[in-house]
Amino acid sequence: MDQEVCVLDSERVRDEVVAALRAVAPEVDVDALDPEVNFRDQLELDSVDYLNFVLGVERAFGVQVPALDFPRLSCLRGCLEYLGGS
Numbered sequence: 001m002d003q004e005v006c007v008l009d010s011e012r013v014r015d016e017v018v019a020a021l022r023a024v025a026p027e028v029d030v031d032a033l034d035p036e037v038n039f040r041d042q043l044e045l046d047s048v049d050y051l052n053f054v055l056g057v058e059r060a061f062g063v064q065v066p067a068l069d070f071p072r073l074s075c076l077r078g079c080l081e082y083l084g085g086s
Helices: 010-024 039-043 047-061 067-073 076-084
Strands: none
Touching (some): 039 047
């Protein structure tokens, strides 16, 4: 990430990521999300939906995610590792 970010609680990261997903895919079943599987595959997101998801994550955490890091946000586990500092 471009800027220094404190390590965040994984529950908060998960909640914010789910909220960003729901903004682009309101039908998302949180309990059915596989943390290892790509969001685009699980939720049938197109590239515009995925970009809007990343923008939602950026707003939620007050960070700017470089385009080269977008793939790191492709699944729940990746989001937790990238945003939570694990």
